[in-house]
Amino acid sequence: MTVRVQSGPFDSGRELAALGGAETKAGAMACFVGKVRSVSANPIASMTVEHYPGMTEAAISQHVDEAKRRWPLLDCLVIHRFGKLMPGENIVMVAVLAEHRSEAFRAAEFLMDYLKSRAPFWKKEMTPAGSRWVEAVRQDEEALQRWDSEPASSDQNQSFSDFHPSG
Amino acid sequence: MTVRVQSGPFDSGRELAALGGAETKAGAMACFVGKVRSVSANPIASMTVEHYPGMTEAAISQHVDEAKRRWPLLDCLVIHRFGKLMPGENIVMVAVLAEHRSEAFRAAEFLMDYLKSRAPFWKKEMTPAGSRWVEAVRQDEEALQRWDSEPASSDQNQSFSDFHPSG
Amino acid sequence: MVEVLYFAWVRERIGIPREQVETEAGTVGEFIEELKGRGGRYEMALSDLSSVRFAVDQQLAESATEIRDAREIAVFPPMTGG
Amino acid sequence: MVEVLYFAWVRERIGIPREQVETEAGTVGEFIEELKGRGGRYEMALSDLSSVRFAVDQQLAESATEIRDAREIAVFPPMTGG
Numbered sequence: 001m002t003v004r005v006q007s008g009p010f011d012s013g014r015e016l017a018a019l020g021g022a023e024t025k026a027g028a029m030a031c032f033v034g035k036v037r038s039v040s041a042n043p044i045a046s047m048t049v050e051h052y053p054g055m056t057e058a059a060i061s062q063h064v065d066e067a068k069r070r071w072p073l074l075d076c077l078v079i080h081r082f083g084k085l086m087p088g089e090n091i092v093m094v095a096v097l098a099e100h101r102s103e104a105f106r107a108a109e110f111l112m113d114y115l116k117s118r119a120p121f122w123k124k125e126m127t128p129a130g131s132r133w134v135e136a137v138r139q140d141e142e143a144l145q146r147w148d149s150e151p152a153s154s155d156q157n158q159s160f161s162d163f164h165p166s167g
Numbered sequence: 168m169t170v171r172v173q174s175g176p177f178d179s180g181r182e183l184a185a186l187g188g189a190e191t192k193a194g195a196m197a198c199f200v201g202k203v204r205s206v207s208a209n210p211i212a213s214m215t216v217e218h219y220p221g222m223t224e225a226a227i228s229q230h231v232d233e234a235k236r237r238w239p240l241l242d243c244l245v246i247h248r249f250g251k252l253m254p255g256e257n258i259v260m261v262a263v264l265a266e267h268r269s270e271a272f273r274a275a276e277f278l279m280d281y282l283k284s285r286a287p288f289w290k291k292e293m294t295p296a297g298s299r300w301v302e303a304v305r306q307d308e309e310a311l312q313r314w315d316s317e318p319a320s321s322d323q324n325q326s327f328s329d330f331h332p333s334g
Numbered sequence: 335m336v337e338v339l340y341f342a343w344v345r346e347r348i349g350i351p352r353e354q355v356e357t358e359a360g361t362v363g364e365f366i367e368e369l370k371g372r373g374g375r376y377e378m379a380l381s382d383l384s385s386v387r388f389a390v391d392q393q394l395a396e397s398a399t400e401i402r403d404a405r406e407i408a409v410f411p412p413m414t415g416g
Numbered sequence: 417m418v419e420v421l422y423f424a425w426v427r428e429r430i431g432i433p434r435e436q437v438e439t440e441a442g443t444v445g446e447f448i449e450e451l452k453g454r455g456g457r458y459e460m461a462l463s464d465l466s467s468v469r470f471a472v473d474q475q476l477a478e479s480a481t482e483i484r485d486a487r488e489i490a491v492f493p494p495m496t497g498g
Binding site for chain 1: 471497
């Protein structure tokens with residue numbers, strides 16, 4: 001399990017390839033990469049990500065532990081950048097290695113929903129019209145809350161692992 | 168949009184890195200890689216994937232089109248291998264580039280659910296005890312059917328795209 | 335004449351990957367009954383229709399799918415891709 | 417003495433990233449009221465408590481969270497990571 005909070009860029013392809021290379025129990029790898037968006041309706045010159053040094057990595061690691069309690073994960077990677085980022089650059093990457101695909105997909109979404117609304121990062125956009133702090137959106141909060149109602153159990157997944165040859 | 172059905176291996180990291188490189192509208196990339204599993208309870212010497220040449224790529228492409236109708240995807244990649252594969256090798260990869268994360272995750276899961284149960288592939292496992300065709304499992308069929316009840320609309324996602332700076 | 339393709343254990347049980355068949359059947363279901371009527375390996379391979387799937391001209395099909403103008407019919411087990 | 421950290425627009429509005437504060441407050445909520453009581457930039461930055469979040473000793477906290485033994489309190493807007 002790896003958590004990295006860094007200012008420098010990362011190579012999502014290389015990170016994905018490195019995850020669980022020799023692991024033959026894994027049938028499934030789900031991954032998410034978030035990038036700095038710049039669209040014509042909202043052009044962005046750059047984005048600056050502030051974070052809470054000291055708290056950030058520990059807080060993310062706690063949440064990775066929670067994901068491991070919920071699903072039988074074989075490996076897990078979280079990278080989140082801070083500092084100044086340009087449009088098209090990677091901000092965040094989550095990758096999860098598991099026996100089956102539903103576990104991998106759900107754990108990756110769970111971790112992303114957490115990072116969006118509970119990890120101590122704040123984004124500021126620099127635009128032609130000036131700079132502004134990105135506001136939290138209701139949808140991200142709702143996305144996070146759907147996990148509350150979900151029992152933290154992997155029994156369901158286990159019950160069909162014997163029949164599942166891959167993914 | 169790329170669909171490839173091939174016997175040779177692929178480098179998931181390289182494929183991920185190549186997807187939508189210069190695209191600055193994209194805030195989200197979701198990806199799934201399926202691998203040949205071999206666990207102690209069910210050790211596998213190798214797996215052979217049979218497919219329906221002629222139909223396979225066209226059938227997958229039709230389903231990619233359906234995903235594009237359901238979600239506003241910026242790019243999409245599907246690779247599925249056939250022939251003889253060893254434990255730990257990649258079988259399948261789906262990667263989706265979108266403005267927002269929920270679209271990317273859902274489209275990737277939708278495509279995987281389709282590939283599991285509707286794309287014309289059949290897996291045979293070679294084990295110490297002999298060879299056997301992998302049987303379809305009820306859970307995969309159920310996973311596919313949940314998309315039937317889901318309206319093929321991207322209005323929901325569109326409605327908050329203006330507020331969503333990334334992912 | 336229609337080209338008939340078999341895949342996976344349907345292919346193994348019938349013993350050949352493809353063949354040309356002369357048929358008057360109107361639907362996939364009627365066509366499969368014709369094949370079963372040959373007995374032997376065909377009857378064995380197609381005995382449990384709930385575990386067999388079809389494609390007509392490379393589109394997934396049902397028992398009720400018309401095959402009047404079909405050029406290619408494929409018979410195979412439930413798919414297990416991904 | 418407790419170390420107080422401000423982030424994002426809370427930091428910009430208050431004008432400093434951190435400071436040492438002497439407090440008798442028992443909870444986060446009481447502590448924030450103390451800060452607001454200073455008036456000026458503090459009152460402006462903390463006027464809408466629904467848009468402010470807290471951490472006590474680097475754990476997310478609520479208004480009711482006890483701060484008797486806290487070494488570090490952080491005040492910031494809702495997080496926007498990912």
